[in-house]
Amino acid sequence: MICEYCDNVGYGRLISERSYWTIHLAPSQRYLGTCVVAIKRQCSNLSELETEEWTEFTEIVREIEKTINHIFKPTLFNWSCFKNASYRSKDPHPKVHWHLIPRYDSLKFFDGIKFEDLDFGYIPQPISREISEDVMESMRIKIEKQLTNSKI
């Protein structure tokens, strides 16, 4: 397991690939619009990131928050870099990746599906909520398009 907020297969659907990072739509959409920003090389700790990797990450933070704000209008964003679940393995290979988890103080709908942030005001729970392939792809495309408009 790479991460308890992700799943066993990977970070999710690819939205954008940059020089040092990839941006994905996370497999679990318990929190509408949850994305993953993952480093492309093997790197276990934030302190090992190079200056240019940090710089690109900060650009991505600005672009993806702007994008998610435009599409979903969340109340706030949670960001985390945890890597815990990889340590359940006897031979862990943790890899730096961030979870961008938008949080909502009210009900939201996407493609007619209801999203309710049952944990608002509290830490995000690693409880998976999968939605249909069609809706995931529709969401991925919407974020991809808006992200292009939000590029610095």
Next chain:
Amino acid sequence: MICEYCDNVGYGRLISERSYWTIHLAPSQRYLGTCVVAIKRQCSNLSELETEEWTEFTEIVREIEKTINHIFKPTLFNWSCFKNASYRSKDPHPKVHWHLIPRYDSLKFFDGIKFEDLDFGYIPQPISREISEDVMESMRIKIEKQLTNSKI
């Protein structure tokens, strides 16, 4: 409440003040060596951080991970910027601050006190563990001294 990983009074004991950020020993030591890195100005979202604030933050990440590695030898680090608890208020004033939560796959002792990471491999729980004033101050001083040696 400023944050469910902090408490009602603040970020904890001041370890170091920089141009844009302060570094604190967190009030809860459920995870030995837990620190808070907080922005000094009002800033609600990571996307609002200025380039020089990001740059100083990345320097702090390198220095504090090196410091905590030297003193406590954790297995890994969890980093998060959540701000959830401030939204339990009707008039929230979230402020960007990071939790650096060292995680341990084995028992640790500090000043004769036992620390066991009961949640290893899983997300950190916002369950407070307070230790005595004396031990907190001893830990703060140790981190402060080592941080000076770890400065870039």
